[in-house]
Amino acid sequence: MTKLKDPKDLLLAAIFAAFAAVTFIEGRELEMATARAMGPGYFPKMLALILLLIACALAIRSFFGNLAESKPKPSIRVIASIIGAALLFGILIRPAGLVISIIVSVIVSGFASDGFQWKSSLLTGAVLAAGSSIIFIYLLGQPIPLFGEFF
Amino acid sequence: MELLDQLLLGLSTAATLNNFLYCLAGCVLGTMVGILPGVGPAPAIAMLLPMTFTLDPAGALIMIAGIYYGAQYGGSTTAILVNLPGESSSVVTAIDGHQMARQGKAGLALQVAAIGSFVAGCFATLMIALFAPILTAAALRFSAPEYFSLMLLGLIASIVLAHGSVMRAIGMCVLGLLIGTIGIDLTTGTHRFDFGMIDLSDGIDIVAVAVGMFGLGEVIHELQNGPSNRKANSVPFRDLIPRFSLLRPAVKPIIRGSLIGSVLGILPGGGALLSAFASYAVEKKLAKDPTRFGKGAIEGVAGPESANNAGAQTSFVPLLTLGLPSNPIMALMAGAMIVHGLQPGPAIARDQPEIFWGVIASMWIGNLMLLVLNLPLVGIWVKLLSVPYKMLYPAILIFCGIGVFTLNNSAFDIYVMVFFGLLGYVFRILGAEPAPLLLGIILGPIMEENLRRAMLMGRGDPMVFIERPISATLLIIAILALIIVAIPAVSRKKDVALQEERPANHQFEES
Numbered sequence: 001m002t003k004l005k006d007p008k009d010l011l012l013a014a015i016f017a018a019f020a021a022v023t024f025i026e027g028r029e030l031e032m033a034t035a036r037a038m039g040p041g042y043f044p045k046m047l048a049l050i051l052l053l054i055a056c057a058l059a060i061r062s063f064f065g066n067l068a069e070s071k072p073k074p075s076i077r078v079i080a081s082i083i084g085a086a087l088l089f090g091i092l093i094r095p096a097g098l099v100i101s102i103i104v105s106v107i108v109s110g111f112a113s114d115g116f117q118w119k120s121s122l123l124t125g126a127v128l129a130a131g132s133s134i135i136f137i138y139l140l141g142q143p144i145p146l147f148g149e150f151f
Numbered sequence: 152m153e154l155l156d157q158l159l160l161g162l163s164t165a166a167t168l169n170n171f172l173y174c175l176a177g178c179v180l181g182t183m184v185g186i187l188p189g190v191g192p193a194p195a196i197a198m199l200l201p202m203t204f205t206l207d208p209a210g211a212l213i214m215i216a217g218i219y220y221g222a223q224y225g226g227s228t229t230a231i232l233v234n235l236p237g238e239s240s241s242v243v244t245a246i247d248g249h250q251m252a253r254q255g256k257a258g259l260a261l262q263v264a265a266i267g268s269f270v271a272g273c274f275a276t277l278m279i280a281l282f283a284p285i286l287t288a289a290a291l292r293f294s295a296p297e298y299f300s301l302m303l304l305g306l307i308a309s310i311v312l313a314h315g316s317v318m319r320a321i322g323m324c325v326l327g328l329l330i331g332t333i334g335i336d337l338t339t340g341t342h343r344f345d346f347g348m349i350d351l352s353d354g355i356d357i358v359a360v361a362v363g364m365f366g367l368g369e370v371i372h373e374l375q376n377g378p379s380n381r382k383a384n385s386v387p388f389r390d391l392i393p394r395f396s397l398l399r400p401a402v403k404p405i406i407r408g409s410l411i412g413s414v415l416g417i418l419p420g421g422g423a424l425l426s427a428f429a430s431y432a433v434e435k436k437l438a439k440d441p442t443r444f445g446k447g448a449i450e451g452v453a454g455p456e457s458a459n460n461a462g463a464q465t466s467f468v469p470l471l472t473l474g475l476p477s478n479p480i481m482a483l484m485a486g487a488m489i490v491h492g493l494q495p496g497p498a499i500a501r502d503q504p505e506i507f508w509g510v511i512a513s514m515w516i517g518n519l520m521l522l523v524l525n526l527p528l529v530g531i532w533v534k535l536l537s538v539p540y541k542m543l544y545p546a547i548l549i550f551c552g553i554g555v556f557t558l559n560n561s562a563f564d565i566y567v568m569v570f571f572g573l574l575g576y577v578f579r580i581l582g583a584e585p586a587p588l589l590l591g592i593i594l595g596p597i598m599e600e601n602l603r604r605a606m607l608m609g610r611g612d613p614m615v616f617i618e619r620p621i622s623a624t625l626l627i628i629a630i631l632a633l634i635i636v637a638i639p640a641v642s643r644k645k646d647v648a649l650q651e652e653r654p655a656n657h658q659f660e661e662s
Contacts, residue, residue: 012578074375
């Protein structure tokens with residue numbers, strides 16, 4: 001019985017295969033047409049096919065290739081708070097405006113570092129909100145809502 | 152003399168008060184970015200790109216270029232004083248530069264780095280001025296098959312130079328091309344892969360992808376690796392006054408580094424990082440006593456520092472002449488040009504010489520500014536290092552968000568950024584580099600268009616790529632490169648060369 005040697009290759013193969021599958025499903029109605037006059041489906045489906053082949057090769061290699069060294073586990077707390085902060089920024093920017101979305105995302109992102117403190121997070125948020133409003137809205141004249149549609 | 156006329160035209164564009172100030176702003180921002188560890192030039196340019204949208208095209212490009220080569224200068228300062236490369240191509244400088252600093256020769260190391268960078272920058276500017284017109288002339292005669300083969304060569308070069316497994320890099324590149332097909336098909340007007348979302352019909356914005364992968368990805372990565380020691384060695388001011396007797400051994404390495412960097416920068420897929428590594432290897436080979444390297448050899452600072460600066464500058468050549476971005480930063484530059492209504496490629500030098508030559512001349516002016524900014528003011532820059540990362544990363548996060556939002560004034564781009572930030576982080580854990588993916592996304596639509604045209608020209612016969620001599624040559628080079636790295640012995644050597652003495656936490660960032 002062969003054992004899994006490199007889980008990274010297998011996971012990568014799964015991601016690639018998933019993208020290829022989505023291409024085939026989403027693109028099922030796109031015409032291939034001929035090589036001479038290619039339709040909108042030709043190029044993407046060819047790429048998806050190549051990607052699928054690479055995924056297969058990686059999957060095979062993950063069982064027969066060299067043994068990979070294991071790496072330290074990523075911290076879910078860091079990833080969740082950074083991704084969450086960026087996502088909240090996007091969700092809040094239109095309805096709540098720049099100032100509030102900055103303060104909220106700075107607080108959420110604060111959970112990523114060891115030793116979260118309300119005081120320093122609020123202070124950093126306030127400074128960044130003031131600074132960004134001055135730079136981006138007043139000096140550069142970017143059309144960003146200072147306070148959003150809620151207000 | 153035609154070249155002189157063109158350089159004069161460039162100087163007259165670059166020396167206007169506005170462009171001079173944009174160049175200064177770019178250099179100052181670049182130096183800051185280079186010094187701050189955890190903020191590489193790619194996310195910095197991506198974050199600051201929206202600020203340049205209000206400028207005229209020449210000013211915007213001058214500023215972005217300044218950020219890029221400014222970062223090469225700044226990166227060396229932290230590499231020498233703190234042993235923390237501010238950006239990836241200074242990794243090599245840290246090896247001997249920091250040893251020099253520990254032996255009390257920090258001032259000399261900084262001088263060599265700054266002067267070497269300046270000399271290399273001037274040399275590279277001249278090289279660009281000489282070779283760009285030749286490449287432009289050649290590129291103007293290219294048609295669809297040549298363009299397709301050229302793009303393929305560019306992509307394969309990025310695969311060959313990617314760190315780690317070749318198979319993974321090919322997968323990343325193909326995935327990038329696939330993501331590039333999202334949006335309305337230009338030839339037929341068909342909607343493709345937009346999942347019913349109107350926001351996707353214009354395709355995915357490359358800047359949002361780059362900010363996600365480099366900006367957010369870098370923040371997550373830095374936070375996981377814990378706080379690093381940022382205590383800087385101090386430098387007395389009198390140590391910063393150049394003395395030729397001490398600088399003498401650096402003269403030849405600077406000249407060699409400038410040459411190596413200028414050549415490697417022009418290659419598709421090349422740039423600052425590759426140039427620095429190559430120069431270090433050459434200096435070590437040529438040295439009478441190679442054991443001094445790693446223990447504070449002045450050549451180990453002079454060569455790579457000159458090379459990375461020259462490489463950073465000449466990597467503009469493929470973009471400005473062939474329309475081929477050779478690394479993620481050039482991909483962002485291409486994005487900026489498109490926003491300003493300029494199609495990257497040979498037509499710029501022909502139709503808008505003042506922009507083309509203005510950017511080139513501004514590089515020379517910028518290098519002079521950087522010399523003044525860096526040597527006497529080094530003490531001020533080092534102060535930046537005392538900003539704790541705890542306060543820095545929320546700011547990076549916010550600037551990423553604002554930058555991406557202002558691209559199209561839409562929150563959708565922020566979601567794209569988040570998606571690719573997460574995806575990029577997963578890829579990084581899985582040992583797949585993002586550079587080939589990014590190049591694939593930007594080259595995808597152009598490649599498809601040229602492939603279709605070429606196949607139409609060849610009446611459906613792929614022989615069209617082989618029958619045309621230029622296209623055939625480009626393809627042969629691409630295939631050879633791929634075969635060479637696929638040979639196990641070479642691929643092991645490549646990894647050693649790219650990994651040797653490289654601190655684990657900075658191998659990711661492009662250049």
